[in-house]
Amino acid sequence: EVQLLESGGDLVQPGGSLRLSCAASGFPFNNYYMSWVRQAPGKGLEWVSSINPSGGVTYYPGSVKGRFTISRDNSMNTLYLQTNSLGVEDTAVYYCATGYKNMGGYWGQGTLVTVSS
């Protein structure tokens, strides 16, 4: 059974940082592109980042480029998202998901990041 389990969400002050993790199991993690998608409270879905299977190629939208860094540890079957210079607009549930073109074959349960003073 495929499982994606996010962790690391927390309450953080504006300007702060958090590292989110996504532990994967039940599929050959090192063969898959992986992505992060977020959802602000009561709002729609927003793609945040994607990474290729080896971890050597990464993709970001303009809203997070330069502040967020996606990475992976294939030996630990874990995906990461380092988030820096957080603003209130980054408050959201962050989901990890498989894929990048046909994104979202599998999703985690999400982890909540709240940016507030």
Next chain:
Amino acid sequence: DVVVTQSPLSLPVSLGQPASISCGSSQSLVHSDGNTYLSWFQQRPGQSPRRLMYKVSNRDSGVPDRFSGSGSGTDFTLKISTVEAEDVGVYYCMQGTHWPRTFGQGTKVEIK
């Protein structure tokens, strides 16, 4: 960025009746590899999103066959042949052809 626009944003439907959601993109979603990367997702209240369709019309495993996807280029449709109570939720389309990936605003399906 490619703008993805859904309509309607709210869709009250009676049980057993059909439903249809439209999704339009500001650019063609035909990729240089020849595929069209348009996916549909369902998000039930309080749950993570679930993919229903990929590459326009390919149904994911476990998705009931009352769901169907169609379209090409810039215009796409998700149809539910007969709405059931478990279909309540928000439906999103997403394009996976261009960077950045973009989602539609979401269509809220509710029982009338």
